Amino acid sequence: MANPIVARSLDEIQFWSRIMKEHALFLSLGFTYEQKQLIDEARQFITVFERIEEKLSRFNVNSDLNQVKAFNTEVYQAAAAIWSYKRKVLDLTLRCVIRTNNFPLLVDHISREAAYFANRLKELNKGVLVPKPDEVIQENVFFLRIMADHAKFIGHLLDPSERKLVEQAREFSHDFDQLLFQAIDLDSMRPQSETKPLLSQFLDQNKVSVASLRDFKKTARELIEACRIKSNIHPLLADHTFREAERFLEIIDLFEYSLNTSQS
Known part of the structure; x- marks a missing residue:
């Protein structure tokens, strides 16, 4: 095995x-x-x-x-x-x-x-295969900040004339900043006894937001590769940020599996 x-x-x-x-x-x-x-x-x-x-x-x-x-x-x-x-x-x-x-x-x-x-x-x-339950929030803080950064970079590297995409990137930047602040708050107020219900809800919320950003990055990557939008974004960079969003989703699944396994 x-x-x-x-x-x-x-x-x-x-x-x-x-x-x-x-x-x-x-x-x-x-x-x-x-x-x-x-x-x-x-x-x-x-x-x-x-x-x-x-x-x-x-x-x-x-x-x-x-x-x-x-x-x-x-x-x-x-x-x-x-x-x-x-x-x-x-x-x-x-x-x-x-x-x-x-x-x-x-x-x-x-x-x-x-x-x-x-x-x-x-x-x-x-x-250490996966973080302990009380370290999962910090792991998410890291990845939420990464996702927020990506949205900011995309917004700044798009041509200003791509107004709709620039606005979408700004909205994602704001959303992930809020999720990041929420995660930091949760980490500081986390009860010492039972954290799993809080963590499960937290992970579910993050998964929805990351999936949405992942889909936006996928669309942006395809448009960049097809030369259908104006930007300074290298096609490989577009794919790079997409893969990191996919990775975050995989890690959330891993955390959820670990939490569920430890409960049973």
Whole structure:
């Protein structure tokens, strides 16, 4: 029988390594021509995560747990390295040492995702498959903020003449900001005894909103790929944000399954 830690580790690496590789690409495209060193560093990370993806193909759900844990540690080091690079870029940007086409919030956003990925690998190597019930809200806080950021980026990268889509993006940004604030409130007022009914309602509400945003991103991706809307959004970025919304929905399902299993 496959070890669940092995299966989850490989799944996390498969998803997030591609995300990290794409982050490096997006950063490289946003630098100006004279920022060659930063572009070269970004391209090096593309190579690093391509090698990780190649090595991942040698594993399967029946692979040895210790070998997978060693791989997790190797990938953790790559995730920590790209996090450090992203924070360096953010620091240079905020101090106006460099000026790029990458929003500071976007650089902060992708560094948070690198930190999340690295932390997941550490948790899996400790045998933690899913967060405890009292940590589920914090996990949702992370993803709700990611979704809110996506809506803001889409709104700013659409051509101003795309008024209807810009307004839709702003509405999603507002909705997810409210969900984020609600999650933060819930985390601070959460009773210490029984949290499952609150969590179930919370997850159900998030699922509906994320599914709606996912569908909006899917439509935007298709329109961008067909050159039917005006924007500065790279087709791969449109697909990238769509996949992250899909991932959040999968994680909500995982949380719900874990809660239901622990109740039975």
